[in-house]
Amino acid sequence: MNEPSGQYQRDIDQLRERLGYDFVSLAFAQSAQDGFVLTWQYASGNLNDRYKRIVLQSGKGIAGIVFKTGKPMLVADVKAELDPNDMFNYPILVSERLSSLVGIPLYQLDRVEGVLLAGYRGGNAVHNEDFRRIYESSNGQIGDFGIKEMSFP
Template sequence: MKNQPNYQYQAEIEKLRDRFQFDFVSLALVQPAEDRFVLTWQYASGNMNDRYKRIILHSGKGIAGIVFKTGKPMLIQNVNTDIESRDLFNYPIIVAEQLKSLGAIPLWEAARVQGVLLVGYRAENRLTQAAFDQFQEGLGREFGAFHAGEVGQP
């Protein structure tokens, strides 16, 4: 990944958190790991603790893993009704940060998902489909070295 060396992702996610009044914003980036790619949460704003730093996700696992694998945004308006409590262990960032309403979008570079941007609230039903769409539009097409939309889409 050719991350722009001078790009301040921490400052950018803090701006996003303030601008949209999210409780939590985090950025997961792909890390090469012995022929398999894993995702780790690299940057966070509004975090309750540093547990996010120890979360390692594989493609298809957890919020970041699912968004990474599918290349599509994911919205969970109410964790309590949308995810079975016995399945919460599959979503460590939700548990670690006590999120109740959240969304995640893929970040593209060179036609591949290289990161996942997660935004959320600690209250149920705070992130509606309309608000999530508005956030994605407000984010714009560029986020550092990444594109916030699939390459080739308008």
């Protein structure tokens, strides 16, 4: 991450304001000696600082799934789409009380290096259109990470 940390925070603050999300966060993969774990590094609209203590293995949690697959993830309704007994696998959803979210892989040199998460707490729900809105609003870039343009049915 060559970009000053303040730029990442400004980018997600602006994205949250422009698009009206309740919560926007960035997770980045840590070094190989840390086992390529993912941690939430920046947040905007957060209820608390618990996100800073969340550590995910590749393939676990929202960030881990998006990071491992390199594919975006959309959960329009957390209660309807995720098993309530499985919520411990999604600590960011629990700590931030998210009801709907989108997770997008962030690329650097054609390799997934991080995850952008945007979501709502209340009655609003994310839709496939949110991928396009985020891409256009961010100009395909968060800090020095790229967002690939994606089309969904």
